[in-house]
Amino acid sequence: MTSSEQSPLTRKLSAFVALSEVELAVLERLHQRRRSFVAGRDMVHQGQSDQAAYILSAGWVCSYKLQADGTRQIVDFQVPGDFLGLRSVLLRTSDHSFEPIVNIEAAEVLKSDLLDAFAQTPRLATAILWAASRDEAMVVEHLVGIGRRDADARMAHFLLELGSRLALVGMGTKDGYDCPLTQYHLADVLGLSAIHVNRVLRQLRERGLVTFRDGRVSFEDHAGLVELAEFDAAYLDQSGPLLK
Amino acid sequence: MTSSEQSPLTRKLSAFVALSEVELAVLERLHQRRRSFVAGRDMVHQGQSDQAAYILSAGWVCSYKLQADGTRQIVDFQVPGDFLGLRSVLLRTSDHSFEPIVNIEAAEVLKSDLLDAFAQTPRLATAILWAASRDEAMVVEHLVGIGRRDADARMAHFLLELGSRLALVGMGTKDGYDCPLTQYHLADVLGLSAIHVNRVLRQLRERGLVTFRDGRVSFEDHAGLVELAEFDAAYLDQSGPLLK
């Protein structure tokens, strides 16, 4: 199997853990049950079945909570290679909604599939749990950002984190990445107004740091952006438990 | 065993799951290795041993991240009955620091203890994992609060959530609870300045909603506070998986 045939999840996990032939096979088998969802319509995953999760193989999704006054807070984005609703299978998670941002392709993973896979290959189980713990670390970092970083640093940090995540599945480089998000998405994830998002983006562009335009994020001064955001990728690149 | 002898964790889990004699015994056995920590000095849990977690039995702790510019964001507080560093045992978690707010009593739980307990009593395992997932839901709700609620609602929501958590372990009622936090703690958890925290508290007091004074939170108009905060305890009171 060549690299280009691998699923994004396989790429992601392989970046941190050397998986055996058997483990790779089990992992690919988890991708059997293919599903599609159209952009904009909620997947309402939590309502219908607590038993299934999804592995996102193409497209972007956001998970968010709506407030009574109509404002929305996006908790996290999922990009190819990410799990969706994993915790609702393993544990039990808070109810938030999932909305595909573009048309997406995902593999449905039943609870039984997952438990079978875990039983067969403990190393794979650990790798997947590592990915889940990484997601949690991102939520915590997100919390810190909203609480204690100003709008510029928050935006810079967000764009850099997304870049790191995408690079891991081969969808981005230090130069930039394709990004289907609107400025409204950025506003809802960063806890800002869309108008201010626009001004912040303009400022970052005029300072020669990064350009967000026409569905593309282009890093013009990656190092400068890292400095502005005080971005330390340690919480993303932490080596998995298997490497110890 | 009477209710007053039970550990806070036992009380908490019992509120959601009817535990058998055997399960109660296993749970109490997890509390054997008693430890004390003094207020103010970091427990630096993540550095020393990835193998142990703690069950907090008395006192308060906060988990936080420090930024390069010296500002601090508190991610969560732990009160009696809560786990500390549970995820660093089961999974692997982001590095944040733990600081006891007062002198605390905790039970050290080794990875092996926990796995043994889980093997003996699957229902207990599920109950503990449910508690972990509840903690996660709180972090998400916290994120939403900082992102999309104004200072008044944020404060009201925080005080109510804390009240619910404490009531579950018998340390609070609808009238209020004892609370060792300073206004600086409130500022760092809510993403505000301490000065503004003071003004917000004054305003809530003058509106006859809640009083925060001399280590005590007193609800004067619980319903009014709930309305202001748009507080919906669903994410806290979710029935555990065992009740399904």
Next chain:
DNA sequence: CGGGGGGTTGAAGTGCTTCAAATGAAGTGG
């Protein structure tokens, strides 16, 4: 009695929001 931590208050400044309006691109129906 001096010092420090927690709390309280005022005044000034600013980062962000809200309101208002215009532009360009893409889609839709007549």
Next chain:
DNA sequence: CCACTTCATTTGAAGCACTTCAACCCCCCG
């Protein structure tokens, strides 16, 4: 093929929520 909408983006102006700076108070403790 063109009016008509719709949506994402852009910009300006006004307002306000929150921060920062600067005091001062109280109480406890050495």
